[in-house]
Amino acid sequence: MATSGNFFVQIQQKLGFRVFNKKIYEEAFTHSSLNLKDSNGKAINFERLEFLGDALLTAIIAEYLYFYYPKAKEGNLTKLRAKIVSRTKLNQISKEMRLFELAQISKSSKNFGDDIHGNLLESLIGAIFVDIGYQKTKNYVIKKIIKPFIDMSSLDNLVLSYKAFLIEWGQKEKKEIKFIIQDDFGSxxxxxxxAKILLDNELLAKSKAKSKKKAEEKAAKIAARILKIAPKPIHVYNGK
Structure with missing residues (x-):
């Protein structure tokens, strides 16, 4: 976590441009665990900026895909956008950008969950918009997020949810897929x-994780590998 003395030096290095509204960037990296409030009693944390950044990122990605794939159908563009703005992908990008190093968090708080990384990325985008407007925010997202971190050629085979994919496969193949979740106390x-996955009431795969969702996803990925099945590529034709 950055100290107040070098916060703006680090944030400007990461952004690559001059910061005008310093307070908005402080807010963008302030976690609710600090319970900060302004003189009017309004909470100071990144949650509102996260909401704004989420909407901005979705719009910018949609516009980028629209022009990048001029002949793609709406359904395929929607799938590609969902893959880019998925929580897993945003968490990954934020980690590579090392945004968590700038987070201002209560020392007593330890369990944030992985999604705090993506939340910080969205709040940063919201702060950039408030500071310098939409056009420059769009330029930043394209140059500093999409081009360095999004491999457009690999999006076809990126799976958003192995659980959903496995369930869909079971429906098509008329196979019964069951997910069973149990608590597992480690040493x-x-x-x-x-998470255990049953195929026609026979154990197919299992895995464990710190959350139910992650345990199911890990088990479903193992099951897909065992069954030697994989999602079909979207095959977006961009007319280039």
Whole structure:
């Protein structure tokens, strides 16, 4: 976590342009665990900027895809956009940008979950918009996020949810797929969740993780590998 003394030096290095509204960037990296409020009692944290950044990012990505794939159908563009703005992808990008290093968080808070990384990325985008407007925000997203971190050629095979893919496969093949979740206390006494997948009432795969969703996804990915099945590529034709 950055100290107040070098916060703006670091944020300007990451952004690559001059910051005008310093307070909005402080807010963009302030976690609600600090319980900060202004003189009017309004909470100071990144949640409102996260909301704004989420909407901006979705719009910018939609516009970028529209012109990048001039002959793609609406359904395919929607799928591609969903892959880019998925929580998993945004978390990954934020980690590579090392945004968490700038977060201002209560020392007593430890369990944030992985999604805080994507939340910080969205709040940063919201702050940039408030500071310098839409056009420059769009330029930043394209130059500093899309081009360095999004491999457009690999999006076809990116799976948003292996669980959803496996369930859809079962429906098409008329196979019964069941997900069973159980608590699993490890040797360190931390609670994990064990996900088991049954295929026609026979154990197919299992895995465990710190959240139910992640345990199911890991197990579903293993199951897909065992069954030797993979999602069909979207095959977006861009007319280039």
């Amino acid at each position: 360190d006494q931390k609670v994990y969740y064990c």
